[in-house]
Structures are given as C-alpha cells and as structure tokens.
Amino acid sequence: MSEIESPAYDVSVHESPAYDVSGPATAYLSALQPVLDEVIVPAAEDVDRDHLFPRQGVQALVDAGLGGLLIPREFGGPDAGLVVYAEVLARIAAACGSTSTVYMTNLHCAHPIVLGGRVDQQRRWVPALGSGQAFGATALTESEAGSDVASMRTYARRDGDSYVINGSKMFISNGDVADVLVLFATVDPALGRDGITAFLLDTAHLSGFGVGRPMDKLGQRGASTVPLSFDHCRVPADAVLGEVGRGWALLLQAVLRSRISAAAQGVGFATGAFETVVAYCAKHGLLTARNRAAQDLQFDLAALRAEISAARALLLHACAATDAVAAAGGADPTALLAEVKLHCTRVGVQVAARCLELLGGEADRLDVGLERRLRDAKITEIYDGTNQVQSMLIARDLRFSPTAMSALDTRP
C-alpha cells in the first residue's frame, strides 16, 4: 500500500461499542409505532398550525410505556439506555417536532435531579416526570446570556433559611406548563461560574414567579416556549439542587445528554422530510427503474439517504459510547457529543432544505408537511448549545489531542 493510500487512521484499532436496535429496542419501537400512527402523526399539522400543546401525544407515549426511557429503575423507569432513547426520539421527531421537544424536555429536567438531587428530591420528582404525572422545565438561558451562559444575572441571595431570587429567563421550553423547574442562578455574580447554583422549584408553591406570553416561533410551534421572571421569589434553602456553587458542573453534565436529544431530533427531522419526499416520488412514478428521466432525482434521494444513515450511525455510536463510558464510571465524552450534535442537527436542516427543492411548486404547502420539518429542524442548531459552541468544544479537543478522531475513538 502506498503512502497516499495508507489510511491515517485505522478504525479497527479502537474499541467500538456495539449498538443494537434489536432485542429490547424492538419492543420499544413496536410500542411506539401505533402511537405515532394513531395519535401523533394525525395531529402533527394541527399542533403546528394552531400552536396546540401536544399533551395527548405525550400522554399516549407515557401510556405506551415510553415516558421515561432514561429514568433509572430505582425511580420506576426502564433505564432503557441512550441508544433506545435516541431511536425513539428520532422517530417521534420525524412525526412531530413539537411532541418530541415536550417529551425530551421532561427527561432533560429529570436528568440533573438524578445526577445531583437529594433522595427526597429525586423521589418527589423523577418518577413523576417519567410517568407523565408532572411536566418539567430547565431554566438556563437569559436574554443577555445565550451562548455565554456563565454571564447569567439571575441572582439567588441567601436570606436566613431561604433564598430570594430575582431575574428572568428566556426561551424556556415547557416553562408555562412545568410543575417543576430546574433553575440555574448565581448566588454571587462576582464568583462567575463558581457562583452558579441549581435550584429545584415546585412551581405550585412559588410567589414572585411569573410566566410570560408563549413565544410565536418559526417551528416546533406546539411546544410552548416562554420567558420566566423571578421577582423577590423566596424559596427554602433546601431547594438547592446539588451543592451551592456547583451548578456549573451539574449544568455541563446535564447539557451533554440534551445534545443527544437535539442530535436525535436532527436525524428525525431529516428522516421525516425524506420519507415525505419518497412517498411523493413513489406516488408520481418517479422511483421506477424505467423512468430514466428521473435518474437525477433518484440519485439525489440516494445521496440524502446515505447522509441520514451516516448521521444515524454516528448518533447511535455516540449513544452507545456514552452509555459504555457511564457504566465504567467515566465522564460523558464531551467532544464526541459535540460532534454528534453538530453533525446530526446540520443534517436535519440540510436534508430538509434539499427535500424542499425536490418538491418544486408544492414544497411550501403546509399540508404537505415538508417545510414544517425545516422550520422544526432549524432550532436544533441553536438550542442545547449553538453549533458554534459545539465547534468551540471540538476545536478545544483538537488542541489537547490533535491526532484523535473522537467520533470513532471511544476510549475514555
């Protein structure tokens, strides 16, 4: 083999955790399909057009045993693992972006409670979030603290046995329906990241807590997103989640999992757009071998399917790797998850955009459901850390390990 032909990197030398969507995963996917067919897909257009909160769809998922896939067994969940979760979430997203976001937001709220909560906090909220008895939200972003999360200004001042919270949060998914809120605030702005502290708040017992008008969004219009305000909102000192001043570390752990969700949505939106176009092409005889004039279209579809498959493989690989690392007691692979978020969300947007090109004059009809996938997909490149932030994380990893191909190198 010449030097030019020699691969710079040999995947065979690395351990590659197997991801298996057969076996237990099949049971979950079998349970999911009728929910998609009978509840979520038929409602998707209305949910988007009329800003309908997809309560029915989420409840149907819960009823089918899919509500808390990542919830540990000790809290009544199946602890199904990230591979199953990502597959299920991608398929929900392919059907309805709003439903997928409401669904995953509950698990995003539960995750930091599992990671850092006291036993009483965990028992109170984790089973409820997993079983659909409660909705949860995570309040992090502020109007002036987007990518620069550490500059948050929401201030929790200690006052005897309580904290008094003042400030506001922006773009909070499920914020208006949340029974429980994981809030990140600073107990001392001068401390920067070391002042950031997480709080677990029962919204039924909050004074000085305000929920703003739901935002009129480009996509995922059924998943409500609101601003929240805290005006001398007094909470007991035991509302702290984890340790005072350790909120930043908790946050970093929590967002890594939510990046898997965004990536799964990206794969889902690409898949939903692709399936819509394929169905259209099949209906109009454009996939037959004898239709030589449609070969260009068929090649486009082939390329799109290959892109989706590659993104899905990366996603599932990252999920398996993250689960394997967690089982071994290691930290989540930050750079790998940044890569999977960056890549899969980009594929979601770009595949949806390409699919629109293939539908010509009917592409912008809302009833076709294709432009909805592009609108839904776009926010995945922004939330859970913009793709610029993901690029920063990957670039930082390059500085520390310039020869690593982290997406395939799964060694801790």
Add this chain to the structure above:
Amino acid sequence: MSADADLEEYLGVVRRLAEEQLPVGERVLSPDRLGTLRRLLDQAGVLELGAETELDGAVRWLSSVITTIARRSPAIAFALASRYAAQRALVAIDTDATSAVAGRAAGLDDAGRFRPIEDSDVALPVVLDPASVVILDGQGRSGVIVARSFLRDKEVARSGLDGAHLRTFQLSRDGAAALPAPVAVAASRDLELLLTAAMLGTAEGALQVSEDYARERRQFDAPIGSFAGLRAILAEMRHRAGAVRGLLESALTAEGVQSEVRVLEASAAAGRAVVQVAIDAIQVHGGYGYIEEYPVAGLLRDAVSLRAAALPRRLVMARLADDRLGALA
C-alpha cells in the same frame, strides 16, 4: 442624463419609499398601510412599470425595483414580480388590462409529468387585487390568460409571503384564452428572472439585518460580529448573495437563446442561496432568530415560498444540461 443615471435616480425614489412604508419584519400590512403603499407605488409609477413600452432596458428596471423592495418586503416584491411578468405578456398580445398577475401551475400526474394547467393548482399574490391572471404551465412552455373570476379559490395554506396575500387557485370552468407560445415562453423567462431578483433582494435583506445584529449583540463581553467564526458565516452569506447578483447581471445582459440559459443559471443559484442565507441569518441571531418578532424567522418562510414559485430545480438543471448536451436520449 444616461439610462443608468435615470435608473439610479428612480431606484433612489423606490428605496426611500420602501424604507418609509415597508418596515422590515412587518409581514402583513394593515388595510390602511396597504392603501397608502398602493397609492405611493402608483404615484411613483411602480405599479405600471411592467407595462412600459418605451423604457430603455425595461427588464433591468423591473429587476432592480424588485430587488430593492425585496430587501424590505419579499412579499411585496413577489407580488410585483408576478405583476410585471403578466403585464409584459399582456403588452405582447396587445391587451390593455394591466392589473394582472402571473404564476406557474404546480403538480405532477401519476407518471411524474407536469399536470396540464386546467388540472393544476396555481399560487398567486392577490395583494394588488389583480383583475386577470396569466397561468403558465409547469415547464413554462405554454400559458393561458383568464379573468380572476374564472378561478376557484382553494384552501391551501403556504409557508411564507403572507403579505402578498398568497392564494391558491384552480381554473373553475372554460374561459381561459391560450397565450401564443412565444409569449408564454417569454413570460416564463421574465417571471423566472424577476423571481430571481426577488430572491436576491430577500437574501441581501437577510444579510443586512444579520450584519446589523452582529454589530449590536454582545456575548463574552464583545459584539458577536467580532468573533471569527460568526464573521465567516456572514461572509458566506455575502458571497452567496454576491454570486447570485453576478449571475443575475449576466442574465440581464445576455441576448437571444443565451438569455434563457443565463436566467436559469441565476435562478438555480438564487433558489439555493436564498434559503441557505435565511437559514444562516437565523443562526446569527441565535434563539431570537427563531421567534417571529424578529424579521429573520419570517424570511426563511418567505425564501421557501419564493423558491416554490420559481421553476423546479430539477427542471432548471435538466434545461442547463440540454443546452450543452442536447435533449435526453
């Protein structure tokens, strides 16, 4: 004064009018504001510009006006593109009516062929209250003219161009008169060029608001426009729009057979550019770009609908291949 100087002076009038009457991000004008806009457009001669027969370099004037307006309102620019293409077709067949719009029939039959006009849907802007309609077939090779009253309104919601009062129609009964084939072909070329001008203006408008935002928005104690990664996105947006501008200019100067080819080249680039630039504009704005209070969210929807109004990309690419390789064997 030279023709170029005349055009520049006229565009200055249009630009001022657009800046005063078309706030960026105002998607649907109130009836009062729309009435004022129509009156001012009429006074400035914008509404009847497509029917001008004495204009030197008429298409350049139309294209420039549409790009200028699209930077503020893609919907009104789209309505004008549709109106101008129809006006030019009507002038070509010596018909006086100038209150018309043109659009393309959309949809395929079960064998993947374009459906005939009478079986197709056509999306048309009715914000300027057209009395008649030019419907071109999906390939832009034939067309009909018909009174608007002969059309049946269909309940079809579309992604963007809300301010154009975009409606979907179908021919409801006989009464359409066929356009001579050369007129239909010319109308299709005109419409494609003018839609390209609208897509260009939309992309340039998205770039402008994104650059403004990048100067104002601060993160990490600095304007986000000072970060190299974000500047690169803005530079990409600029070069995409710039490439379309160059191709549109090439189309405006081409003559004869090459004119259609150049229009198709520009259209293909514009369709892809306008959507990507709108996507990037949202990225520059972050979460704020995703809410409808900010103009860029709506620009993506407009971009999607503008591209849908243009010739399908597959058809454009096939024509460009035909030009070099001959028809498909």
